[in-house]
Amino acid sequence: NAGVTQTPKFRILKIGQSMTLQCTQDMNHNYMYWYRQDPGMGLKLIYYSVGAGITDKGEVPNGYNVSRSTTEDFPLRLELAAPSQTSVYFCASSYRGSEAFFGQGTRLTVV
Amino acid sequence: GESVGLHLPTLSVQEGDNSIINxxxxxSASDYFIWYKQESGKGPQFIIDIRSNMDKRQGQRVTVLLNKTVKHLSLQIAATQPGDSAVYFCAENLRSSGGGADGLTFGKGTHLIIQP
Known part of the structure; x- marks a missing residue:
């Protein structure tokens, strides 16, 4: 099993550009999450999903959107990139909301 | 503000000694706690978890202690090795009444440095 796979690993965006961070998992987990991690800080929850077709906001959802059309995929969309969105983004999945398995992260810089 | 935090940003220990991260x-409604290890450039990796109906849980070289009275969690690593060098995060999960995910709330992390 590959676990949780995120693409791309690195990306530089200009202010106002848009992009989609991809996340896929092959563990058949119902629960999936997006976190962001700023330097020297813990992870903050952006959005989460408890199953296909269901998404909900986390602690810091502003400026992001998600969709969950399949169990495997949970893409995160940035519509108008801002410097404040410079961060490392982690996707995670879990079974019934317990131990979460994380991807390797996407390092995003907005200039 | 943060509902989960750590007492020290950096902890330096001698190789072979025991480490305690707090x-x-x-x-007080949180009922599930996890310790994660994050190495440089990688995603968090599960170490050990504990539910609120327990006060101690042991794994391989690691022990988690939960004191609900003072709302304190600790991670003990026995015989610390160079490979233990990483940032350690505690995280809590407050489950909804329907058993939903809600996501984990993370603390800032403690950087464990191993001295040779």
Whole structure:
């Protein structure tokens, strides 16, 4: 099993550009999450999903959107990139909301 | 503000000694806690978890202690090795009444440095 796979690993965006961070998992987990991690800080929850077709906001959802059309995929969309969105983004999945398995992260810089 | 935090940003220990990393949480309704290890450039990796109906749980070389009275969590690593060098995060999960995910709330992390 590959676990949780995120693409791309690195990306530089200009202010106002848009992009989609991809996340896929092959563990058949119902629960999936997006976190962001700023330097020297813990992870903050952006959005989460408890199953296909269901998404909900986390602690810091502003400026992001998600969709969950399949169990495997949970893409995160940035519509108008801002410097404040410079961060490392982690996707995670879990079974019934317990131990979460994380991807390797996407390092995003907005200039 | 943060509902989960750590007492020290950096902990330096001698190789072979035991390490103790502490964490305080503020939400008494939290019922599930996890310790994660994050190496440089990688995603968090699960170490050990504990539910609120327990006060101690042991894994391989690691022990988690939960004191609900003072809302304190600790991670003990026995015989610390160079490979233990990483940032350690505690995280809590407040489950909804329907058993939903809600996501984990993370503390800032403690950087464990191993001295040779």
């Amino acid at each position: 964490c305080a949480y503020s939400n």
